[in-house]
Amino acid sequence: MPPTKFLLLAAPLAALAQKPQVQKQPDGITLTLPAPNDHAARTVRLQVVSEHIIRVRASVLDSVSSEASLMVVAQPATPVRWQYQEKKGLGMLSTASLRATVTLATGEVAFADAQGHLMLRERPNGGKNFAPVTLDGQTFYQVSQTFESPADEGLYGLGQHQNGVMNYRGQQVELAQNNTEVAVPFLISSRNYGILWDNYSITKVGDTRDYQPLSSLKLYSKEGTPGWLTATYRDKNSQQVVAQRPESVISYEYLEDQKSFPETVKLGQTLATWEGSIEAGTTGLHHFLLKNAGYAKLYIDGKLQVDKWRQAWNPGTSLVALNLEKGHKYALKLEWNPDGGESYLGLKWLGPLEGQSANEYSFASEAGRGIDYYFVQGGSLDEVIGGYRQLTGKAPVMPRWAVGFWQSRERYKTQQELLDVAAEFRKRRIPLDNIVLDWSYWKPAEWGSQEFDPARFPNPDAMIQQLHAQHMHFMISVWAKFNEGIPAFDAFNAQGFLYPRNIADRTKDWIAPGYTSSFYDALNPRARTAFWNLMNTKLFAKGIDAWWMDASEPDIHSNTNVATRKELMTPTALGSSTRYFNAFPLQNAKGIYEGQRGTAPSQRVFLLTRSGYAGSQRYAAAIWSGDIAARWEDFKSQIPAGLNFSLSGIPYWTTDIGGFAVEHRYEQPNMAVKDLEEWRELNTRWFQFGAFCPLFRVHGQLPFREVFNIAPAGHPAYESMLYYNQLRYRLMPYTYSLAGQVHHQDATIMRGLVMDFGQDPAVRGIGNQFMYGPSLLVSPVTDYQARTKQLYLPAGTGWFNFYTGQYQPGGQTISEPAPLERMPLFVREGTILPFGPELQYADEKPADPITLYVYTGKDGQFSLYEDENVNYRYEHGAFATIPLSWNEQTKALTIGERKGAFPGMVASRTFNVVWVSKGKPAPVDFQRAADKTVTYAGQAVAVKME
Known part of the structure; x- marks a missing residue:
């Protein structure tokens, strides 16, 4: 082809290539x-x-x-x-x-x-x-x-x-x-x-944008010298200065950073202070991110912004947002008590968003x-x-027992100790469905063996049988971790199922003398199968009901920086650990869920795991909020944490009631009176909140976390915790119906107010109260010694006080009484709220009779859901629903025709009806006589309010 002709053809082709196709x-x-x-x-x-x-x-x-x-x-x-x-x-x-x-x-x-x-x-x-x-x-x-x-x-x-x-x-x-x-x-x-x-x-x-070191701001020392803050390290006992130096970067956030402290500083014996001033080059909203273990107080402009404690081995974060003016100096002071020989601290800054990016x-x-x-x-x-x-993927219906009460502690050290606690619950008639055995039930050197230490657990099969005979379920902690030198380690290592770096580095954990270990690669399908087979042979075959998958991030070696964590996860079966950094908990849950469903297809799988990812819900995985601290500020943070988690689409979430890790003042056998009072109140308020979480469980370090170990019977704390425990069980028809709706209608149990009242702009930032299902407004008390609570009643509906039945219009902030024994709880206008009989465990008796509290003022509806509670036949239609509706105009409650059926279904039952209205307030009282009693056999029944 002549060159000229080629150019003539190429020009239109080039033009075409520059146009979108x-x-x-x-x-x-x-x-x-x-x-x-x-x-x-x-x-x-x-x-x-x-x-x-x-x-x-x-x-x-x-x-x-x-x-x-x-x-x-x-x-x-x-x-x-x-x-x-x-x-x-x-x-x-x-x-x-x-x-x-x-x-x-x-x-x-x-x-x-x-x-x-x-x-x-x-x-x-x-x-x-x-x-x-x-x-x-x-x-x-x-x-x-x-x-x-x-x-x-x-x-x-x-x-x-x-x-x-x-x-x-x-x-x-x-x-x-x-x-x-x-x-x-x-x-x-x-x-x-x-x-x-x-x-x-x-x-x-x-x-x-990446958070920046403090040196990105203009810094001034305590004496006013530009360029740094003054860092002073003092001996905790003598108060003598052991080191003082200029520091413009506070970055001791990881294990690798411990070497950056002055050589003369011994963290377990030291108090540290950073003092001076900061000056911003931009006016606007600035963010400060504090990471700390131990005690930390951050003051900016003379005001206390953060006052926080975290256990030395698990730092937490705090976020401070402040409006700063360009060119203005603001005093900054950071006080730190490491409270341990290895501790972590970091303070970073991020400037305002400007222009389009705002x-x-x-x-x-x-x-x-x-x-x-x-x-x-x-x-x-x-x-x-x-x-x-x-x-x-859909979330399965959790077993009915799982929405009852769980008892746990770190940890039951012997078989007898666990059985004694279970027996005490039944003796005291404190409702309980699940008791949990935390880590270290194995021999000290045999982490990953999935075998009980016979010296402390001589007959685990009999222990589990005894718990089952008491109508309790048994959950056990399983880690994806293997100590070197045990048969399970050797078998997994021989097949390339373990991450090798932690072994090659000869890193030891913190148990007794320390052991070298690693985690299995959950991204490897063959390794997942092997892991389930080990769990099945050693544990599931004994009759264990549910799994607690701890450290599922995976936490191969705690407090290392991200680069080290990636090295410890390399290689994965799917590729780079950078690319798959967040995927481990999802695949870990997948292996256990699929393994158990294949082994015992008629038993519902239940996983509690410390981490998850998008899709975790399809593997019956519930998430708990990890090793948080037993402090009021940590308690406050759990509410927005749980709400945002639920808004992420994963419906089952829980927290360690009372907080996991405790300050030394709470560890003493003879706790000071003032500390004991605070301890009891913290646990009581947290327990009140926990009763309205999707899962209701107590767990934590010393002191022991059983209700009767927190306070004696008759004490206001004991009586309050017993009241909310019993209320949770009375609400079983409501809660289990919500669990059914999670699967069948993709519902959410723990609901940020924006879900139900999104048209009310006032609710968009509220993270200290929430809806439990569509009907109950929960407002936990999160301040020590508070006896009133400011709360917002969302607009668009009216609200009834749960305890008195008194009506309040929505769209207003109120100050509500909050004695220690009770937290504010309101019922939405137009609610039909079902209560069942008193129970000691979820399946003790059928939900009969059911008492329906009808909160009038608006039309309302609810659907009762029932199935066989423990198997998967609901996936094939073995469930029943009873629609309930209230018509405000006709003043009629309709108990609709039952849809569906399943073996063992209660064919005929009694409904007791209580009306609650503006003119006729009625507290929730299970001793009161019903306004109406209806016998129901599955056909629609209408009940008129008189």
Whole structure:
């Protein structure tokens, strides 16, 4: 071909290559962009998953990754009607409920509802960033995606975090598994959408800039010298200065940083202070992130901002947001008592968001093939969570006993000790369904053997049989950890199932003389099978009912920095530990769930695990909030932590009632009177809160955590804890119905107020009260010696005091009495609240009679759910529902026709009805006579209020 003719042909082809190209596919479109450089999006793929869900993928390559997801399950091949059209440089992909519009020149995607109301938009020009990174010899990308966010938007979910924040707008949330921190990459918005970010690496969400050292600010010493703070280290006993030096960076956050302290400093004998001033170069909202173990007090501008204690081996974080003026000096003082020979401290800073970034949030991950996220739209936040569970799997119905009361402590050291505690509960008639055996039931050197130490547990089979005979279930702690030198270690190591680095480093743990150990690789399917087989042979065969999967981050070696943690997890069976950093707990739960269902298909699996990820709920995994401290500030933080976790789509969550780790003042056999009073009150208030968590469990270090060991019978603390325990069991028909709705309707039990009252702007930042199911407003008391509680009654409905029946209109803040024995509890207008008989354990007797408290004023409804309580036949239709409805206009309660059936169902039962109204307040009282009594045999019955 002549050269001139070739050039004439090449010119139009080159021009064509510079224009965006759209390829329509059966489930969406692929847009090919003229990428300006190697780090920009070249391909954008929009895929219709359902009427309410659009998947967006982007890549710097000519195609997007098609790797199978660990978090997202295979979607049913249900045809979805959608259409695509182009107009004025925009491509619009629309379903009956959702419109996704892509700017063809840049790949920017925006989402709107069917009426065209904008819900979310990527930053103009796409907001997509890719930076190549090489991991284990393979090329990946650090990826980020930025979205616009209006000032009034509330952002929630993202797992469990201990910073006390409810609404994450304008905040930074780091998704990295750690003891007390659980990463779930699902964000949910008050604008009724969610973003599921399909990535397993460490991810920052919101304000994704890195926190900076204090040296990024202007610093001044205690004497006013510019450039540093004055660090003073004193002997704890003599108060003599052992070291003083200028420090402009306070970064002693990890084990590797311990060498950075002055050589003369012995942490267990030292008090430290950092003093001086800070000066910001920008006016606005500044954030300070404090990480501490031991006691820490942070003062800024003369005001106490943080007063916190954490056990030396498990630091916690505090977030302080302050408005600072440019050029103004603010006094800063940080006081620290390490309270141990190894302790951790760090203080970092992040400046204000400015300009466009103040109205944006981002996802930024360390490693991925590309950008991959799902936009989930709904008419309510319940529907959005339903979309999350469509993508990541339904939550099974937990066994009925699991929503009763659990008793645990760190730890029952002998078989007899555990049996004595169980017997005491039954003797005192304190309801109990589950008793838990924590770690170290094995011989000291045989962690991972899954075998009982016969010296302390001479006959575990008989122990479990005895508990079962007392109608108690038995849960046991299992770690993914193996000590070197035991047969299980040798077997796993020979097959390459263990992470090798911790062994090669010869690192010893903290038990007795210290042992060398490692964890198995849960990302290896053969290793998961081997792990279950070990559990099955050694433990499950004895009749164990449930599993407590501790340290499932995995915590191979505590308090090491992220780089070391990645080294300890290398290699994984799937690839780089950087890429799969957060995936371990998901795959660990998968192996146990699938293993037990294969071994005993008729027994419901139950897992309690210290960490989880998107999809954990499909493996019957509940999460607890880790090794938190027994302090009021930790108690306060649990409420927004649990609410945001529930808003992340995983419905079963719990906390160590009373806090796990205790200060030395509580460890003494003869505790000081003032400390004993505070200890009892802390446990009482925490217990009151725990009775309205999805799972209700006590656990912690010394002192012993049983009700009768906290306070004697007759003491207000004892009587209060007994009252809320018994109330939990009276509410069993309500709570187990909620558990059924979690599976069948994708419901959520522990509900941030934004879920039910999102139209009320006042609720968007409230993280100290919540709804338990649709009916009960719970307002825990989290301040020592408080006897009143300021709380907000959401607008749009009225509220009845649970204890008196008195009515209050919504949309107001009230000051409610809160004696030690009771916390504020309100019932929503239009509620039908079912109570069952008094129980000692969940299956002691059928839910008959049921008392229905009907709170009038608005129409209301509720559906009672029942099944066989312990098996999976409900998955095949073996369950029943009874619809309940109240008509305010006709003043009629209808107990509707029962739908469904199952073996052993109560065919005929009694309903007692109590009316509660503005003019006729009625406290919840199980001794009072019913206003109406109805015999019900499955056919609809209407009851008129007189």
